[in-house]
Amino acid sequence: MADKTILRALRGERLPTPPIWMMRQAGRYLPEYRATRAKAGDFLSLCYNPELAAEVTLQPIRRYGFDAAILFADILLLPQALGADLWFVTGEGPRLSTITGPEGLRGLKTRDDIHEVLNPVYETVKILSQELPKETTLIGFAGAPWTVATYMVAGRGTPDQGPAHKLKDEDRATFAALIDLLTDATIEYLSKQVEAGAEVVKLFDSWAGSLKDADFEEFAVKPAARITKEMKARFPGLPVIAFPREAGEGYIGFHQKTGADCVAIDNSVSPEWAAEHVQVSGCVQGNLASRHMVTGGQALVEETRHVVEAFRNGPHIFNLGHGITPDADPENVALMIETVRSM
Ligand code: CP3
Numbered sequence: 001m002a003d004k005t006i007l008r009a010l011r012g013e014r015l016p017t018p019p020i021w022m023m024r025q026a027g028r029y030l031p032e033y034r035a036t037r038a039k040a041g042d043f044l045s046l047c048y049n050p051e052l053a054a055e056v057t058l059q060p061i062r063r064y065g066f067d068a069a070i071l072f073a074d075i076l077l078l079p080q081a082l083g084a085d086l087w088f089v090t091g092e093g094p095r096l097s098t099i100t101g102p103e104g105l106r107g108l109k110t111r112d113d114i115h116e117v118l119n120p121v122y123e124t125v126k127i128l129s130q131e132l133p134k135e136t137t138l139i140g141f142a143g144a145p146w147t148v149a150t151y152m153v154a155g156r157g158t159p160d161q162g163p164a165h166k167l168k169d170e171d172r173a174t175f176a177a178l179i180d181l182l183t184d185a186t187i188e189y190l191s192k193q194v195e196a197g198a199e200v201v202k203l204f205d206s207w208a209g210s211l212k213d214a215d216f217e218e219f220a221v222k223p224a225a226r227i228t229k230e231m232k233a234r235f236p237g238l239p240v241i242a243f244p245r246e247a248g249e250g251y252i253g254f255h256q257k258t259g260a261d262c263v264a265i266d267n268s269v270s271p272e273w274a275a276e277h278v279q280v281s282g283c284v285q286g287n288l289a290s291r292h293m294v295t296g297g298q299a300l301v302e303e304t305r306h307v308v309e310a311f312r313n314g315p316h317i318f319n320l321g322h323g324i325t326p327d328a329d330p331e332n333v334a335l336m337i338e339t340v341r342s343m
Contacts, residue, residue, distance in 0.1 A: 006068045006137040009283050009315045010200065010239035010261045018308060018316045019067035020340050021139075022333065024323030025060040026072050029293070030330060032059045043088050047073050050123035057128055061136055063330070064337055068137040068200070068317075069128060071193065073121050075143025075204055078189055079152050081117035082181070083109045098155035100167065102174050111185040118189060122196040129197025139241070140198030142189055144205035145182035145223040152178070161210045168215070176218075183223045187230045194235050201231060202241040202264070209246025209268070216250050224258040232259065241285060245322070255282035267321030271310030283315035288336065290320045293328035300332055304339040 005019035027033055036056050040046035047053060057072040076094050080086040085097040099105060115122075128138055142148075146164075153175075154163035168175040190201045208220045228240045242260035244250055246268050254263045255278070265274045265286035278284055288307050292300040308318065318340050324333070 004067075004135060004137050004199075006139075006317060007199065007239065009317050010241075012261075012283060012315050014313065014315050017341055017343065018311065018318040020318040020337060021066040021068035021070065022060070022324055023070075023320055025064075025066060025070065026056040027324060028326035029324055029328040029333075030059060030063070032056075032063075043074075044086070047077060048120045050120050050127055053120075053124040054127040054131065057124070058131060061132065064333060066136070066337075068139050069132055070139040070202070071121070071125055071128065071141060071198065073124070073141070075141070075148055076151060077118060077121065078114065078142060078182070078185060079148060081109070081114035081189075082185060083107060084152060093157050094151060096151055096155045098163075099152050099178065100163075101171060105174055105178055105181070108181065111181065111188045114185055114189060115192060118192070122192045125193050125196035125198055137199050138197060139200045139202055140190060140193035141202040141204060142186045144203045144208070144220065144227075144242075144244075145179045145186060146211060146219045147205050147207045148182050148186075149175070149178050150207050161207050165210070168219070179219055179223060183226055186223075186227055190227070190231055191234055194231070194238060200239045200241060202243065203227060203260075205242070205244045205247075208244035208250065209248065211250075216247070220244050220247070220250065221254070221257050224254075224260065228259040243285075251278045253281070254278070262315075262317065264319065265321065271307045275310050275314065279311060279314040279316070283317065284311060285317040285319045287319070287321040290322055290324055290328070293320070293324050293332045293336070296329060296332040296335060300335055301339050304336050305343060308340055308343050 009019055033056050036052055037046050040049050040052045053072045057069050061069050076086055087095050150161040150164040153167050205220055211220050224242050231238055239261045241262040242258055243264035245266045262283040262285050263278055265284055267289045292303055
């Protein structure tokens with residue numbers, strides 16, 4: 001097991017060629033994904049269908065031979081398991097029932113009641129752990145509490161996470177209780193994924209960048225630290241990847257403050273900056289801009305080399321700075337991988 005390249009990088013080893021995977025690698029840019037999704041019906045039916053969710057997880061592994069597969073699911077399945085209504089509006093994104101005060105919080109289930117809804121996800125992990133090639137690492141994941149809370153409070157994605165900030169600032173006790181519930185439930189959710197066969201877990205804090213100073217410490221750092229500590233207590237040696245997207249200076253010290261083995265880097269900082277300030281304390285993942293998967297060409301090759309060179313002196317997992325978009329060209333993904341592996 002220890003010889004899988006992703007696990008070696010996560011243990012702090014500098015490899016001559018960085019291992020590579022891609023956020024949203026199973027997705028709408030792939031014709032085979034669109035075909036399987038059409039078979040499932042809608043997106044959520046795909047997430048809760050273990051055979052088909054495993055199939056779309058495997059598609060980019062078959063096509064490209066990525067070093068890791070990420071479980072196909074969504075960060076919003078956990079709120080649904082806690083009792084929130086959830087649906088997706090085509091072309092617009094997720095919708096959920098909202099939580100605007102203490103009564104909304106009281107209406108939710110407890111961390112022990114989530115598994116009935118989430119069992120199909122654990123089933124997907126089990127299938128994958130049997131079907132993935134031996135050299136491929138299986139990554140499980142959850143949304144970080146702050147990011148999940150921004151959707152639960154607003155009932156949808158928001159440009160500035162305004163409703164969550166409002167609840168946090170006007171009724172801190174309710175907001176803090178929601179974060180605590182999500183932290184506890186995330187630990188139970190990730191634990192079941194690991195028991196089913198996930199070898200690494202990743203926490204997606206997509207909106208960490210909108211938290212500043214004391215709020216960043218309280219609602220981004222503290223929950224990530226608590227989840228990491230408890231997961232490592234339950235599963236000694238389990239590697240954890242944290243993604244406090246657009247945290248800027250908040251990235252500095254994130255390994256030490258949370259205990260995460262790897263910090264994923266978005267595109268708002270240069271790889272040189274991240275090498276100097278973040279990679280000094282552990283493995284980093286990232287951070288080619290997703291737009292190169294749309295535009296391709298010489299710029300893609302040069303930027304890919306730039307990222308690899310900048311992170312060359314320490315442990316690095318090559319990835320994009322955020323998810324690949326539906327308008328990406330599958331040929332560009334092949335070119336990126338070929339460029340990384342020929343360096
Ligand atoms: O990376 C992977 O391939 C694993 C699967 C995965 C999905 N979503 C599948 C998905 C993961 C890790 C996520 C995480 C996720 N989901 C995040 C955090 C990471 C990030 O991108 O910032 C967030 C904020 C969500 C919530 C979410 N899910 C939104 C806002 C949307 C709609 C936007 C969009 O791209 O359409 C989704 C839908 C979603 N999740 C899709 C996929 C493949 C597209 C659904 C489809 O097929 O129509």
